[in-house]
Amino acid sequence: xxxxxxxxxxxxxxxxxxxxxxxxxxxxxxxxxxxxxxxxxxxxxxxxxxxxxxxxxxxxxxxxxxxxxxxxxxxxxxxxxxxxxxxxxxxxxxxxxxxxxxxxxxxxxxxxxxxxxxxxxxxxxxxxxxxxxxxxxxxxxxxxxxxxxxxxxxxxxxxxxxxxxxxxxxxxxxxxxxxxxxxxxxxxxxxxxxxxxxxxxxxxxxxxxxxxxxxxxxxxxxxxxxxxxxxxxxxxxxxxxxxxxxxxxxx
Amino acid sequence: xxxxxxxxxxxxxxxxxxxxxxxxxxxxxxxxxxxxxxxxxxxxxxxxxxxxxxxxxxxxxxxxxxxxxxxxxxxxxxxxxxxxxxxxxxxxxxxxxxxxxxxxxxxxxxxxxxxxxxxxxxxxxxxxxxxxxxxxxxxxxxxxxxxxxxxxxxxxxxxxxxxxxxxxxxxxxxxxxxxxxxxxxxxxxxxxxxxxxxxxxxxxxxxxxxxxxxxxxxxxxxxxxxxxxxxxxxxxxxxxxxxxxxxxxxxxxxxxxxxxxxxxxxxxxxxxxxxxxxxxxxxxxxxxxxxxxxxxxxxxxxxxxxxxxxxxxxxxxxxxxxxxxxxxxxxxxxxxxxxxxxxxxxxxxxxxxxxxxxxxxxxxxxxxxxxxx
Numbered sequence: 001x002x003x004x005x006x007x008x009x010x011x012x013x014x015x016x017x018x019x020x021x022x023x024x025x026x027x028x029x030x031x032x033x034x035x036x037x038x039x040x041x042x043x044x045x046x047x048x049x050x051x052x053x054x055x056x057x058x059x060x061x062x063x064x065x066x067x068x069x070x071x072x073x074x075x076x077x078x079x080x081x082x083x084x085x086x087x088x089x090x091x092x093x094x095x096x097x098x099x100x101x102x103x104x105x106x107x108x109x110x111x112x113x114x115x116x117x118x119x120x121x122x123x124x125x126x127x128x129x130x131x132x133x134x135x136x137x138x139x140x141x142x143x144x145x146x147x148x149x150x151x152x153x154x155x156x157x158x159x160x161x162x163x164x165x166x167x168x169x170x171x172x173x174x175x176x177x178x179x180x181x182x183x184x185x186x187x188x189x190x191x192x193x194x195x196x197x198x199x200x201x202x203x204x205x206x207x208x209x210x211x212x213x214x215x216x217x218x219x220x221x222x223x224x225x226x227x228x229x230x231x232x233x234x235x236x237x238x239x240x241x242x243x244x245x246x247x248x249x250x251x
Numbered sequence: 252x253x254x255x256x257x258x259x260x261x262x263x264x265x266x267x268x269x270x271x272x273x274x275x276x277x278x279x280x281x282x283x284x285x286x287x288x289x290x291x292x293x294x295x296x297x298x299x300x301x302x303x304x305x306x307x308x309x310x311x312x313x314x315x316x317x318x319x320x321x322x323x324x325x326x327x328x329x330x331x332x333x334x335x336x337x338x339x340x341x342x343x344x345x346x347x348x349x350x351x352x353x354x355x356x357x358x359x360x361x362x363x364x365x366x367x368x369x370x371x372x373x374x375x376x377x378x379x380x381x382x383x384x385x386x387x388x389x390x391x392x393x394x395x396x397x398x399x400x401x402x403x404x405x406x407x408x409x410x411x412x413x414x415x416x417x418x419x420x421x422x423x424x425x426x427x428x429x430x431x432x433x434x435x436x437x438x439x440x441x442x443x444x445x446x447x448x449x450x451x452x453x454x455x456x457x458x459x460x461x462x463x464x465x466x467x468x469x470x471x472x473x474x475x476x477x478x479x480x481x482x483x484x485x486x487x488x489x490x491x492x493x494x495x496x497x498x499x500x501x502x503x504x505x506x507x508x509x510x511x512x513x514x515x516x517x518x519x520x521x522x523x524x525x526x527x528x529x530x531x532x533x534x535x536x537x538x539x540x541x542x543x544x545x546x547x548x549x550x551x552x553x554x555x556x557x558x559x560x561x562x563x564x565x566x567x568x569x570x571x572x573x574x575x576x577x578x579x580x581x582x583x584x585x586x587x588x589x590x591x592x593x594x595x596x597x598x599x600x601x602x603x604x605x606x607x608x609x610x611x612x613x614x615x616x617x618x619x620x621x622x623x624x
Binding site for chain 1: 272274275276463464467468471552553556559560562563578581582583584599600601612613
């Protein structure tokens with residue numbers, strides 16, 4: 001089976017590629033969209049310039065020109081939307097971007113999958129209980145966050161779920177104007193606390209994700225969804241997709 | 252200090268803008284060239300100058316701000332307009348300077364200072380005749396309640412990255428040996444009024460942990476760097492006994508240390524920016540003109556993230572034309588600056604119904620700006 005992945009953002013391109021090497025190790029990357037043969041994937045990313053729907057529409061053109069793909073997979077954040085709202089938005093936006101394109105649909109043998117991170121990929125990263133610091137020593141900001149919502153106990157997807165931006169954009173949560181930024185900020189503080197506690201420098205930067213792409217980190221997220229069956233539902237959907245592929249490959 | 256809202260008019264230069272609210276610790280001013288973004292930042296800096304006794308020709312202002320102590324001040328005033336070639340009057344004869352027509356400072360709802368030309372009241376007490384060219388905040392800065400407002404306004408810092416902006420970081424001729432014994436702890440360094448490079452030197456000199464943190468953050472951005480150090484050097488244009496700190500970096504595969512004047516301007520800016528985050532006075536208001544200047548794609552992303560996240564004790568007001576920066580700072584933080592004649596419009600993204608989806612916000616912004624041309 002061959003895959004065409006479209007990642008929204010830089011983080012996703014780095015992390016998913018690494019995770020897929022653990023989850024679907026039989027897949028290998030190719031450098032050009034017309035180079036896939038068997039069990040390959042090719043990927044594009046909007047590189048942090050919010051443009052993933054246009055990138056997806058172009059991917060549909062390339063897949064039609066080189067119809068050897070089984071799946072086109074778009075990875076994107078839910079941000080302020082629910083998963084189903086985001087899927088509807090994605091489909092509408094892809095269609096809009098296809099208006100001036102020659103191919104309006106994928107070839108019959110190729111399916112479109114949309115994997116949504118709710119709220120953003122950092123939400124999933126918050127799910128690592130082993131990495132979490134329950135009693136921060138140095139970090140007053142993290143203490144406040146944990147008091148407000150303990151991501152090790154409650155589902156990170158629900159972090160600040162009540163937060164809604166108003167029409168004037170004046171609402172803030174801990175100084176953030178969007179929920180996704182607060183999720184990222186929470187993760188940054190966990191990394192800062194671990195860094196100062198262990199005296200070895202680690203930090204989380206969206207553009208240079210390090211620890212989170214490693215197998216030990218992914219494994220902890222898998223442990224989390226096994227322990228808390230109702231946590232990180234959107235991550236579970238991604239894992240189910242990978243299992244489905246694995247089963248299809250082996251039958 | 253945190254600027255909550257601001258209204259300004261310059262009768263001498265002939266421009267004004269309506270009240271802007273700066274509810275957030277980060278505000279990104281976006282607009283076409285010539286819309287007035289830099290004008291806004293300069294005008295905010297002018298307020299600091301007024302608080303330090305300077306007269307600004309034809310300026311009318313009203314600013315609401317809170318201090319780190321949690322007090323909320325409203326300060327308003329106006330200077331008369333002199334027909335002259337000059338905007339500021341630093342070294343002029345007293346008589347030639349513009350005078351304050353009125354000035355008022357309110358703390359919560361208490362009027363502390365009220366001045367109408369020659370009549371000045373401080374806490375309802377009539378004051379003797381005082382300089383008509385200088386703000387009462389400057390004149391009464393020894394009074395504890397006024398001192399708080401004075402200190403707050405002195406936390407406004409302007410970073411000009413447009414042309415040779417980096418030279419402003421070079422301090423003059425302070426005796427550093429005196430500073431190293433005066434400031435020994437992180438707290439005293441952060442709370443000092445020294446410039447950021449001097450502060451960085453002091454943390455290096457005293458081998459404080461924070462220097463290691465700054466170094467690590469810098470290496471996060473530029474992974475080819477293995478170390479930073481700061482050395483004191485003399486300079487041809489300064490007296491022989493005067494030494495000033497220079498930043499040096501060491502790259503992995505390059506045997507020699509690289510001095511700041513030979514490193515890329517993006518690298519130097521990154522060190523300064525990270526140092527600002529760690530070493531700025533709590534409550535500093537940092538005005539950054541053209542944030543993107545000299546930043547390559549290898550550091551612009553991380554520094555943009557820092558603006559969004561590392562502002563818990565600081566307030567950033569930045570301008571940018573760079574699509575990457577504008578795209579990566581959500582539209583909720585934008586203020587869209589447009590201009591019609593001398594009137595500068597500053598509006599929220601929501602006023603233009605921007606960003607029903609993230610994908611469309613930037614495109615919509617371009618459309619709005621195109622219409623201004």
